[in-house]
Amino acid sequence: MIARLSPKRIVFGDHAPSLRITLTSAILALLCLVWIYPFLWMVSTSLKSNMEMFANPGLIPQDFMWDNYRRAWVEANMGRYFFNTLIVTAGSVFLVTVSTAMLGYVLGRYRFPGRTTFFVAFVATVFIPQGFTIIPVFELLSMMGLSSNLFGLTLATSGHAMVVFVVLFAGYFSQLPKELEEAARVEGITFFKIFWYVMLPLARPMVVTVVIMQVLHAWNDFLLPLVITLANPAIRTLSVGIYAFKGEQSIDWTGMSAAATISIVPVVILFVLLQRYFINGLAGAVKG
Amino acid sequence: MRVLGTLRVHRFHYLMMLPGLVLAGMFVFYPIFAAMFYAMHDWSGFTAQKIFVGFGNFLDLFLDPIFWNAFGRSIVFLVGTVPLQMAISLVLAMVLNMQLLKLSTFFRTMIFLPVVTPVAVIGIVWTFLLSPFNGPVNGLLLDLGLVSQPIDFLGSTQTVMPSVVGVYVWKWLGITLIYWLAALQTVPDEVYDAARLDNCKGHRLAFYVVLPIIKPFALAILLISSVAALNVFPLIMSMTNGGPFFGSEVMEIFIYRTAFAADDGSIPQLGYAAAAGVLFGAVLLGLTALQALAARRTRMATAGTKA
Numbered sequence: 001m002i003a004r005l006s007p008k009r010i011v012f013g014d015h016a017p018s019l020r021i022t023l024t025s026a027i028l029a030l031l032c033l034v035w036i037y038p039f040l041w042m043v044s045t046s047l048k049s050n051m052e053m054f055a056n057p058g059l060i061p062q063d064f065m066w067d068n069y070r071r072a073w074v075e076a077n078m079g080r081y082f083f084n085t086l087i088v089t090a091g092s093v094f095l096v097t098v099s100t101a102m103l104g105y106v107l108g109r110y111r112f113p114g115r116t117t118f119f120v121a122f123v124a125t126v127f128i129p130q131g132f133t134i135i136p137v138f139e140l141l142s143m144m145g146l147s148s149n150l151f152g153l154t155l156a157t158s159g160h161a162m163v164v165f166v167v168l169f170a171g172y173f174s175q176l177p178k179e180l181e182e183a184a185r186v187e188g189i190t191f192f193k194i195f196w197y198v199m200l201p202l203a204r205p206m207v208v209t210v211v212i213m214q215v216l217h218a219w220n221d222f223l224l225p226l227v228i229t230l231a232n233p234a235i236r237t238l239s240v241g242i243y244a245f246k247g248e249q250s251i252d253w254t255g256m257s258a259a260a261t262i263s264i265v266p267v268v269i270l271f272v273l274l275q276r277y278f279i280n281g282l283a284g285a286v287k288g
Numbered sequence: 289m290r291v292l293g294t295l296r297v298h299r300f301h302y303l304m305m306l307p308g309l310v311l312a313g314m315f316v317f318y319p320i321f322a323a324m325f326y327a328m329h330d331w332s333g334f335t336a337q338k339i340f341v342g343f344g345n346f347l348d349l350f351l352d353p354i355f356w357n358a359f360g361r362s363i364v365f366l367v368g369t370v371p372l373q374m375a376i377s378l379v380l381a382m383v384l385n386m387q388l389l390k391l392s393t394f395f396r397t398m399i400f401l402p403v404v405t406p407v408a409v410i411g412i413v414w415t416f417l418l419s420p421f422n423g424p425v426n427g428l429l430l431d432l433g434l435v436s437q438p439i440d441f442l443g444s445t446q447t448v449m450p451s452v453v454g455v456y457v458w459k460w461l462g463i464t465l466i467y468w469l470a471a472l473q474t475v476p477d478e479v480y481d482a483a484r485l486d487n488c489k490g491h492r493l494a495f496y497v498v499l500p501i502i503k504p505f506a507l508a509i510l511l512i513s514s515v516a517a518l519n520v521f522p523l524i525m526s527m528t529n530g531g532p533f534f535g536s537e538v539m540e541i542f543i544y545r546t547a548f549a550a551d552d553g554s555i556p557q558l559g560y561a562a563a564a565g566v567l568f569g570a571v572l573l574g575l576t577a578l579q580a581l582a583a584r585r586t587r588m589a590t591a592g593t594k595a
Contacts, residue, residue, distance in 0.1 A: 021389065024383065024386075024389060025389065025391055028383070028391070028395050029391075029395075032395055032398040032399065035398055035399060035401075035402075035458075036398050036401055037424075038402075038410075038413050038414065038417055039401060039405075041413070041417065041424060042409075042413050054422050057422075057424060057427055095311070098307070099307040099308040099311055100308055102304045102305065102307065102308060103304075103305045103307075103308030103309065103312075104308075105304070106301045106304050106305050107305070110298075110301050112294075112297075112298040112301050112302075113294055113298070118305075118309075121317065122312070124573070124576075125316055125317070125320070126515065126576070128316075128320065128569055128572070128573075132319075132320075132323060132543075132565040132566070132568065132569045133315070133316070133319035133320065133323060133565070134543070134544070134547075134565075135319075135322075135323060135326060135543075135547050135558055135561060135562050135565070136318065136319035136320075136322035136323050136326065136562075137315055137319050139322065140314060140315075140318065140319070140322070155311075155314070155315070156315055158311060158315075159311045159312065159314055159315025159316060160315055160316075162308070162311060162312060162315075162316070163312070163316055164515075166308065166312070191300040191304075192300070192304070195304070216403070216404065219404075219406055220406050220407050220522070221522075222406075222407055222408055222521065222522030222525065222526070223521045223522060223525075223540065223544070226525075227544075227548065230548070238406060238408075239406045239407065239408035239409070239522065240408070242406070242408050242409055242412060242526075243408045243411075243412070243525070243526050245412070246412055246415075246526070253416065256412065257413075260409040260412065260413060263406055263409055264404070264405045264406065264409060267404040267405070267406075268401065268404060268405075270404075271397075271400070271401075271404045272397065275393075275397065278400075278466075279396075279466055279469075282463060282466045282467065282470070283466060283467070283469070283470030283473070285467070285508075285512065286467045286470055286471065286505055286508045286509055286512070
């Protein structure tokens with residue numbers, strides 16, 4: 001066991017040490033250190049005092065100022081924004097995954113009048129950027145009385161990114177074999193049950209892809225929450241909350257770094273734990 | 289009667305599509321038509337009064353240098369980021385794909401870290417890192433003696449676009465890396481074995497053996513990356529607000545500023561902003577059509593070689 005964990009083993013595995021591997025690993029390690037420096041800086045700043053931050057450029061703080069985190073969580077409302085973001089992310093992931101899977105399933109596997117029209121419409125709108133539709137979306141939500149609450153934000157966050165997922169699901173479902181479905185139909189199982197118990201489980205890799213991509217989209221989204229929360233700061237998401245930090249006259253850099261750290265910790269933990277799914281899921285988007 | 293019959297035969301199909309179609313109808317299709325409608329009106333967005341101006345907004349846009357500058361910057365951004373991002377991540381993916389490299393999972397995780405970080409956080413952290421006052425990047429450059437005076441990366445019109453492009457590539461490189469790695473996984477081991485027998489390695493292996501095999505993926509990756517590079521609003525908004533002096537104002541910032549009059553207190557022009565969106569969208573749609581056409585030709589060409 002101990003031999004397994006030796007540094008030599010970690011770098012070279014079962015192969016004989018070679019100069020090329022050592023050199024490549026060393027260069028990559030250095031590159032990664034530079035690459036993640038902004039994160040190291042952020043975490044380090046979040047533990048410094050505002051005075052020390054300008055005086056001491058090093059990464060190790062003199063005393064650990066945990067108060068920055070209290071300030072960010074309580075005074076800057078990051079706690080509340082955190083839960084807002086969580087609600088919007090979870091809600092939109094559910095809505096998007098279920099609705100696009102059903103839509104993609106029908107579009108990908110059945111022939112019926114109107115199918116081509118729908119399909120072309122979805123493919124044609126893949127390229128439309130958010131900036132193009134933000135004004136009507138905002139107007140629509142206002143008309144429905146949803147322009148300044150979390151439900152409206154969740155709905156719009158779901159609707160904005162769904163086109164690509166419909167196309168991905170349609171492609172995936174269209175290449176699954178017919179036999180299982182037919183066998184189930186002979187057994188007298190209803191259309192909806194076949195989808196839910198037979199076809200959807202078969203499409204698990206694509207479900208994972210869509211869930212991961214939507215989580216990234218919802219957690220990163222900015223323009224939509226910015227516009228929708230202009231009138232109601234209480235429903236801000238983390239991204240908008242951190243941006244608002246910057247807007248105030250004097251920037252509380254250490255408090256802001258604490259807030260930023262709070263906002264990335266959940267996704268980073270999620271990513272490290274579910275890394276395999278992230279990677280396979282994203283890979284599914286290009287493999288189709 | 290026939291319509292009713294069709295509806296009955298396919299009732300489950302239509303029913304199952306309903307949730308998705310409602311969502312898409314509200315937030316994808318309706319906005320496109322609504323934007324076209326707004327685009328033909330002079331409308332501030334606050335008052336109910338909409339004055340029909342036909343193509344007036346579009347004519348004004350054609351003569352508006354701020355619009356064309358923003359348009360150009362969006363294209364520059366697209367052309368500046370996508371090839372850079374794809375090239376760097378391809379090289380990295382090839383290195384990380386070496387089977388002898390045991391630490392590649394660890395390196396991959398590190399490089400992917402910015403992807404899972406909210407853009408607003410990244411924008412604000414980099415604003416400080418690039419600051420001319422006590423910013424670590426300038427600190428390093430000064431210590432190394434590369435510059436004699438701190439560079440105001442985000443405060444000067446010359447350096448602001450390259451800086452934003454750099455941060456964008458840093459943020460999203462991890463995701464293209466994953467795409468390339470996925471593509472490289474499809475190269476069978478036998479190919480590498482055969483190449484070794486022929487004593488083909490290094491850049492020759494990369495250029496003449498591996499690249500042709502993963503070429504079909506390049507188009508999908510290019511498409512996904514290009515779509516992403518047009519949605520750059522959050523990064524620029526959180527780093528520069530489009531400044532200095534409109535120096536980093538891309539299309540989405542232009543639309544946002546015109547529609548919601550963020551800073552300067554002027555009257556919002558929703559109709560004008562919508563027209564800008566429509567014009568930009570039309571150009572993009574044209575580009576998509578061209579790309580789809582090109583994709584079809586490549587696919588037919590590859591199908592031809594396979595058969």
